[in-house]
Amino acid sequence: MKIKYALAMALALAAIGELHAQTFPARPVRILVAFPPGGGTDIVARIISPRLTEIWGQQVIVENRAGASGVIGTEAAARSAPDGHTLFMATMGNATVNQHLYPKMPVDPLRDLSPLSQVVAVHFVMVAHPSLPARNVKELIALARSRPGQINYSSSGPGGAPHLGMELFKSMAKVNLVHIPYKGSGPSFADLIGGQVSLTSDSLVQALPYIRADRLRALGVLGAKRSPLIPDVPTIAESGVPGYELTNWFGLLTPSGTPRELVSRINSAVVKVLQQPDVREKLVAMGADVVGSSPDEFGAFMQSESAKWAKVIGEAHIRAE
Secondary structure, X not given: OHHHHHHHHHHHHHHHHHHHHHHOOOOOEEEEEOOOOOOHHHHHHHHHHHHHHHHHOOOEEEEEOOOHHHHHHHHHHHOOOOOOOEEEEEEHHHHHOHHHHOOXXXXXXXXXXXXXXXXXXXXXXXXXXXXXXOOOHHHHHHHXXXXXXXXXXXXXXXXXXXXXXXXXXXXXXXXXXXXXXXXXXXXXXXXXXXXXXXXXXXEXXXXXXXXXXXXXXXXXXXOOOOOOOOOOOOEOHHHOOOOOOOOEEEEEEEEOOOOHHHHHHHHHHHHHHHOOHHHHHHHHHOOEEEXXXXXXXXXXXXXHHHHHHHHHHHHHOOOOO
């Protein structure tokens, strides 16, 4: 009797999942972004949302839920109904890092959110306000060692990729820089451009317009190779910090429990959007490598990223502030 009941339940759940997939979307879909408008995740979400609207025939709206280094937005996504109408534009930080920084995370992204697709891999760059008397990473290291604790840097918030990138740099370059956290890359860059802080590391998506306008100075690329968009800027590893590397990424998740058929359908639409030439052109022009992976590929990637950053955070003794 129990076996028959279990089989009946499994068939019922499968039927419900298929029905959800057939009727999706039944209303507007929202893409939650865990940072204020103007940051890299927000920009990428707003590039792909109109194209999803065209495919689905329902409005796809970007909704910003900023605060607590992405924890507020992550929790809002995880607590949403698993019906495909809430997507989450996750970052390396709020999907695979925060759980290793905060001892009392309200949700576990790897457990409470399901992978849809990695969207982009994002080149990161260290940039400085022009008033800082350092034109490259080697000069920055020398300056920081002569002024320990006197040079500050901004970030999108504790535990985000900009914070981790600079803390890893501090550890490997053996310099003392002061962290000034903000609630997102938008306000972080606003104060950097205004000269209230001296440095940050963030995505080329965010930094490139200011570099091209000579409002910020690019010191070094954080990844393993130079960016074709700023080919004259060396990597940090080339500039006296061998072995240094950080590449951020953005990807779409949905609440855990979303039917597999619906996950597959959403993934297909996202991959289709990322294959559109003008979408790819916009993302590449902003310093992003377009990915578009399967849910299983993205899930395995997230697991490996979580393990990697748990090790880095432990060894570098990085703590949320």
